[in-house]
Amino acid sequence: MTEVSMLVNGRTVSGAVEGRTLLVQFLRETLGLTGTHVGCDTSQCGACTVHMDGRSVKSCSILAVQAEGSEIRTIEGLAEGNALHPVQAAFKEHHGLQCGFCTPGMIMAATDMIRRHPEGLDEATVRAELEGNICRCTGYHNIVKAILAAAETMGDGEAQAA
Amino acid sequence: MYEVNYHRAGSLDEALKLLADADDGKLIAGGQTLIPAMKTRLAAPSDLIDLRHIAELTGIAVAGRTVTIGDPHVRHMGTIGGSLANNDPAADYPAAMLALAATIVTNAREIAAADFFTGLFETALEEDEIITAVRFDAPERAGYGKFPNPASRYAMTGVFVALDGKTVRAAVTGAGDDGVFRSGELETALVTDFSPSALDGVSVPDDALMTDIHASAAYRASLIVAMAKRAVTMANG
Ligand SMILES: Cc1cc2nc3c(=O)[nH]c(=O)nc-3n(C[C@H](O)[C@H](O)[C@H](O)COP(=O)(O)OP(=O)(O)OC[C@H]3O[C@@H](n4cnc5c(N)ncnc54)[C@H](O)[C@@H]3O)c2cc1C
Numbered sequence A: 001m002t003e004v005s006m007l008v009n010g011r012t013v014s015g016a017v018e019g020r021t022l023l024v025q026f027l028r029e030t031l032g033l034t035g036t037h038v039g040c041d042t043s044q045c046g047a048c049t050v051h052m053d054g055r056s057v058k059s060c061s062i063l064a065v066q067a068e069g070s071e072i073r074t075i076e077g078l079a080e081g082n083a084l085h086p087v088q089a090a091f092k093e094h095h096g097l098q099c100g101f102c103t104p105g106m107i108m109a110a111t112d113m114i115r116r117h118p119e120g121l122d123e124a125t126v127r128a129e130l131e132g133n134i135c136r137c138t139g140y141h142n143i144v145k146a147i148l149a150a151a152e153t154m155g156d157g158e159a160q161a162a
Numbered sequence B: 001m002y003e004v005n006y007h008r009a010g011s012l013d014e015a016l017k018l019l020a021d022a023d024d025g026k027l028i029a030g031g032q033t034l035i036p037a038m039k040t041r042l043a044a045p046s047d048l049i050d051l052r053h054i055a056e057l058t059g060i061a062v063a064g065r066t067v068t069i070g071d072p073h074v075r076h077m078g079t080i081g082g083s084l085a086n087n088d089p090a091a092d093y094p095a096a097m098l099a100l101a102a103t104i105v106t107n108a109r110e111i112a113a114a115d116f117f118t119g120l121f122e123t124a125l126e127e128d129e130i131i132t133a134v135r136f137d138a139p140e141r142a143g144y145g146k147f148p149n150p151a152s153r154y155a156m157t158g159v160f161v162a163l164d165g166k167t168v169r170a171a172v173t174g175a176g177d178d179g180v181f182r183s184g185e186l187e188t189a190l191v192t193d194f195s196p197s198a199l200d201g202v203s204v205p206d207d208a209l210m211t212d213i214h215a216s217a218a219y220r221a222s223l224i225v226a227m228a229k230r231a232v233t234m235a236n237g
């Protein structure tokens, strides 16, 4: 067993893990952050998407030891108290989910996508960018709508702040 | 996944030493190929030597055109070195390297792309060799046409074309029985006229192409021509 420590949602955490422990297992089983889901064995579905050092990654395809010393953000770390993150609010508003299983990964992918496209997003870009996130329920339509709406709100916020 | 010992290397020398000391050590870069393979127990190294924190191995001297590989989350981790070392017959980078006549630089030597890819998941790399850089001259024009497998999004057939002065190179991935290869038929057609219509009526033999549940060799042969047209259109665009 190896002791790892990292910053998860702004809090320094540590725990003993095996070399083979996946980051998603550490998050869910050691830290109890079960918002991050596992939907496949093949690194394809994206339900496990979290941010590592500010960029989206699949936590099922990274070892916890690889994340030693890094900064992780999960779905639990997005809202500010009771105020939903704009992407969470947009998913609620536009009904961007049905069963909700893919949703944490979708939202973590969306926040990363919006960050990487400060120029704004269009529908084709959002659909292409969602290649790594699979949803079995919605047909994606409302997910795309929610992401476009959130990108707009967040863009406006920045414009006002500037 | 089987138990594994993890080591984080701080320098190339340290990585080489860790690799030499390990029972059955494996290098790990982005892990986007290796970890999935370990999860299914297709790979079971005793030790992992993490290259991600070695400063000597990062950086891009010349940025080329974008080729889309995997999804954003995979790209945030995956590396070109890992892709080349793995030489998946359906990977994209091997085609680019071959068509760009790239040089693969390791801790020990320099290997021409033409000598580097030696078969399915096989390369000229020795057990204890680490890719440290990849070098190529930006060609006058280059493009890539890819027919992604609808499920995995890897190339079911991909063609990378590059035009440099009077030389045309066209490399095909996702289709060959032995992995990536250059197509003489495509090159001969394109060298006199570097346009998609030059490929009208060109046919590629299918005897050394793959047949699997996704596509037959004959279908791949026709995809090669179709993807080459897309690649040339992109290069000229
Ligand atoms: C969902 C998904 C979709 C993908 N889609 C595509 C796609 O469309 N096209 C495509 O081409 N690829 C695709 N990939 C594969 C991805 O591009 C590769 O995982 C990546 O390029 C390999 O790099 P890595 O850094 O992850 O390698 P790792 O997984 O870390 O390593 C792979 C192999 O290379 C060895 N290695 C790593 N670095 C070095 C080095 N510097 N020197 C010597 N040996 C080394 C390792 O020991 C290992 O054997 C996809 C992967 C996933 C998970």
Ligand code: FES
Pocket: A037, A038, A039, A040, A041, A042, A043, A044, A045, A046, A047, A048, A049, A058, A059, A060, A061
């Ligand atoms: S659990 Fe499916 S990609 Fe990670």
Ligand code: FES
Pocket: A096, A097, A098, A099, A100, A101, A102, A103, A134, A135, A136, A137, A138
């Ligand atoms: S809402 Fe059910 S999988 Fe996406």
